[in-house]
Amino acid sequence: GKFHGQDFLDVSGGKKIMGANLPCLFRQNENTFWIGTDKGLLKYEVDRNRFSFLTTDPQDERSLSHPVVKCIYPDPKQPERILWIGTGGGGLNRLDLQSGKFSYFKKKDGLPDDVVYGILDDEAGNLWISTNQGLSRFNPETGIFKNYTAKDGLQDNEFNSGAFFKSKDGMLFFGGIGGFNAFLPSAVKDNEYVPPIVITDFKLANQSVDITAEDSPLKTDISQTEELVLNWKHNIFSFEFASLDYTEPGKNQYAYRLEGFDDEWQYIGTQRSATFTNIDPGKYTFRVKGTNHDGTWNEEGTSLKITILPPWWKTWWAYLGYAILLGAAGYVFYKFQLNRRLEQAEAERLKEMDSLKTRLYTNITHEFRTPLTVIMGMTEKLAVGKWQSAVSEQDKRMLGHGFSLIQRNGKNLLRLVNQLLDLSKLDSGKMTLDLVQTDVVNYLQYLTESFHSMAEDKNIRLTFYSEEPELTMDCDEAKLQHIMYNLLSNAVKFTPSGGKVVVHLRQILQDGQPYLKVVVQDNGIGIPLDKLPHVFDRFYQVDSSTTRKGEGTGIGLALTKELVEIMGGSISVKSREGTGTDFTVLLPVRRSSVARQFDGSTVERNAPFEISGQNVANEKITLAADWQTDESGTDERNRLLIIEDNRDVTAYLVSILENHYHIMTAEDGQVGIEKALEHVPDIIISDVMMPRKDGFEVCRALKLDERTSHIPIVLLTAKADDEAKITGLKTGADAYLMKPFNREELFVRLEKLIELRNQLQKKYAQADPPEPQPSASEPTLDDLFMQKFKQAIEKKMELSSLGVDDLCEELSISRTQLFRKTKALTGESPVRLIQQMRLRKAKELLRTTELNVSEIAYEVGFTDPAYFSRAFNKEFGMSPSAIRK
Structure with missing residues (x-):
């Protein structure tokens, strides 16, 4: 219904406008002309020499009702605002020039017919309209039509286009198929009788x-x-x-x-x-x-x-009955839904319990398997050792280290078992207090200092601060020991190097009752806000992903809370992610038990804090130093990268493999990926559950990188479920071993993977690096790498200066990575492969061209034909000239 501006050809030249017929033309004023066509309505503005076009639009109910415009006439009272448009099938249209919108009057509104031929007005402001079915007088203000037909004296009911005229004296003329009618509108009198x-x-x-x-x-x-x-x-x-x-x-x-x-x-x-x-x-x-x-x-x-x-x-009484029945049904449905929700809640609770139990058993299994791997492995190693008859100094050191690993990991298992037993006692109501009256300040300081070595090993400052010089009160020393172990071990575990852990003691009054307030504060990684309400839930882990930092079962804090509560106290936590965590323990100060001075004898000898405390810190695990890439090829040992976050497992693997492999270690998945890309080892052993990047991510990243895609990867993990195994194999793992593993099986797996790599070398060493062949499977990354390697050499083969650095630049790879990649795939160095390809190209040219030997030598990049001939003879067992005989 709105005008759309378009530029048209100059109509003064007699050219058609949009290919339309022009049945009528109306001059509104000096500057504006309206033109009726059989495709719509045109507006021509003289001063701008511009046409605007208005036509029917099915999407706009206020647009022109029919494209054929038969006549245009101004409103008698508002000529500058209203135009009346007669159409060839859409009735009478009223155009509001301010809004550009149309309104309609059709046969259903009283018009004799929807085909309008002519429009004139009279002195009373009425419009006289000629149609296909007679003449009509229309009052624009009331919208009422008064229709006349041949019975009223018209020449015929049908009139003609353009046959209408108003004389100066107000007489109207309308022509039709039977002649024309001429009349003065004022002389046409209506019958004023209003019939009942x-x-x-x-x-x-x-x-x-x-x-x-x-x-x-x-x-x-x-x-x-x-x-x-x-x-x-x-x-x-x-x-x-x-x-x-x-x-x-x-x-x-x-x-x-x-x-x-x-x-x-x-x-x-x-x-x-x-x-x-x-x-x-x-x-x-x-x-x-x-x-x-x-x-x-x-x-x-x-x-x-x-x-x-x-x-x-x-009826209303029927609806009343319906309402009563509906209310009763609603009540029954409500009761049914309520019972159903209760049943669902119970089912969900049971399902959640099953899930928690499953998670517990999974975590417990993982926790048991890791120390068992060390215990069983070291036991096996000691069993086959020859120390029974003669123990050398090296064997003694090995024995001392092995027994230390066994003792430490055995204590870890004992701690886990004791925690489960404590939970069982709490659930059954059999947990009792063994209260003694002692100086808790001295006792808690002793427990805190036991973690100093562990903290120093991580470069963490551990501080004990008490506002009370001493405080004698009733306490269960064993339970307090478990509480402090869980809080301090978590604080040290989740605080980064350079951080600090503070244990702060003070006595406070709460509701008139004295309490000992113990705050364990760290500036570690913190706990997300949405996880805080669940940290004391059994089996809940803040981070349950395979990349979580540190191991755990979700038992420690739950047990800590229940031990605090059985001692009549409370525990709370405040934390902000990224800034640290505060655990606050409140224990009531009472003095009703037998007094006993603390001398350290009551501390459990297999105390949990001893497991990861002084013994670990004093016994530094010596791991293999990172190797240096040897491009001379004199080092025959294969290079093995071990990616494992558990230092004991790493130490055990190093001890059984260091005589067979040149070993490098990485403490998490991210470091492992970086070292693999930098040094390109021959084979990799990786754990699955590690910080930053898990084993699956390590495997996926290395297998999708052409620099490391050829490296066999063995996933060695405590995750024993089939789903984890399938996931590992899908990401490209070449073998999947579960802890605890048999070391002979590990040896065999590693040897077989090395053998497979050697077969791969034969494949690429038989001839030129192969072209990727179309087959049912896509070419491997190794095939594509060797293809690019070949193309890089062929591109610059004629240059005698072509060397390893040129290939590194062309392939966007480091010198070390290129050496390790080609060595792993072909058994040859890049320098040797360049020479091989030059000689094979020379052999091809000798067979297919007429070039002499010297020309061919220069063609493939040799500067000395004599040296070329010696190298050729060494490679193929015959001279270049013998090829052509």
Whole structure:
């Protein structure tokens, strides 16, 4: 409905505008012309030499109703704002020039026909409109049409396009197929008689209703009836009506509406009946109005009130019954849903318990398997050692180190078992207190100092600070020892190097009762806010991913909380992720037990803090130093990278493999990936559950990198479930061993993987690096690498200066990575492969060209033909000239 500006060709040259016919032209003012076409309406602005086009738009109900424009006429009272448009099938259109929107008057609104040929106005402001079905007088203010036909003296009902004219004296001329009509509008007088309108008949199912029938809804004649009551079965009913003007009754017109159903008047011309079907139960008013033979309306007309009764199941008392039944059903449904939710909650609780148990057993299994790997491995190593008959100094050191590993990991297992037993005692109510009266300040300081070596080993400052010089009170020393171990071990474990851990003691009053307040504070990694409410839940782990830092079962803090509570105290936690954590323990100060001075004898000899404390720190594990890449090829040992975050497992692996492999170690997955990319080892052993990057991520990263894709990877882990094993193999792992493993099996697996690599070397060493062949499977990264390697050599083969550095630059790879990659895939160094490809290319040229030996030598990059001949003879066992014989 809005104007869209377009630039058109100059119409003064007689060219067609958009290929349209131009049936009419209207000059609105000095600057504006309106042009009617058979495709829409054009507006031409003289000062801008610009056309705007307006046409029909199915998406816009306020656009032009029909594309064919027959005539254009200004509104008599608002010529600068309103234009009246006659269309060839869309009736009379009213265009508001300010909004650019159209409104319509069609046959259904009283117009004789939707084809409009001409429009003129009279002194009264009426519009006279010629159509295909007569002439009409239209009042723009009331929207009422007064129609005239051949019966009223017109030349014919059908008029012609463009055949209309208004003379200076106001006479109107309209031409049609039978001549033309000329008249003064003021001389055309209307019949002012307003006829009464009456309802003459009422029908049900197209049958007139007899008021004498027993079940008739009519009690008096329909013309005298003011209200009609119908039941819901009377779904088809009709009314007939009449205008009491008998001059020319065939020209009387009618309109009706059923208020409550359709409030719009339905203009039906000279039709005298109205039928309704499937009207919903309710109250309605039927109104009908009509005209005399000259079209003068009786606007008041007549009316009849109608009530349609609902069926019994839609009555108010039926709905009341429904409401009662619905309420009862709702109550039953509510009870059912409530019971169902309770059952679901119980099922979810049981399911969660099962999940927690499964997680517990998985974590416990993992925790048991890691120390068992060390214990069983060291036991096996000691069992086959020859120390029984003669023990050398080296054997003694080995024995001391092995027994230390066995003792430490055995204590780890004992700690886990004791924690499970304590939980079992708490659940069964058999946990009892063994209270003694002692100086807790001295005791807690002793427990804290036991962690100094462990803290120093991680470069963490551990501080004990008490505001009380001494404080004698009842306490269970064993339980307090477990509480402090769990809090301090967590603080040290999750605090980075350079951090600090503080143990702060003070006595406070709370509700008049003295309490010992112990705060263990660290500036470590902290706990996420959404995890804080669950840190004391059994089997809950803040980080349960395979990349979590440190191992754990989710038992320690839950046991700590329950031990604190059984001692009558409480424990709370405050933490911010990335800034640290504070655990606060409150224990009541009471003095009712037997007094005993602390001398250290009550501390459990297999105390948990001894496991990861002084013994570990004093016994430094000596691991192999990083190797240096040897491009001379004199070092025959294969290079092995061990990626493992557990130092004991790493030490054990080093001890059994160091005589067979040149070993490098990495403490987590990220460091492992970096070292593998830098040094390109021959084989890799990796744990799965590690900080930063887990074993799966390590495997995936290295297998997708062409620099390391050839390296066999053995995943060595305590995750024994099939899903983890399948995941590992899918990411490209070449073998998957579960802890505790048999060392002979590990040896065999490593040897077999080295053998497979040697077979790969034969594949690439047989001839030139192979072209990737189309097959059912995609070429491997190794195939693609060797193809690029070959292309890099061929690209610059004629250059005698071609060397390893040129290939590194071309392949975007370091010198070490290139050496290790080609050595692993072919058994040869890059320098040797360059020479091989030059000689093979020379052999090909000798067979396929007429070039002499010297020319071919220069062609493939040799600067000395004599040296070329010696190298050729050494490579193929014959001289270059012998190839052509």
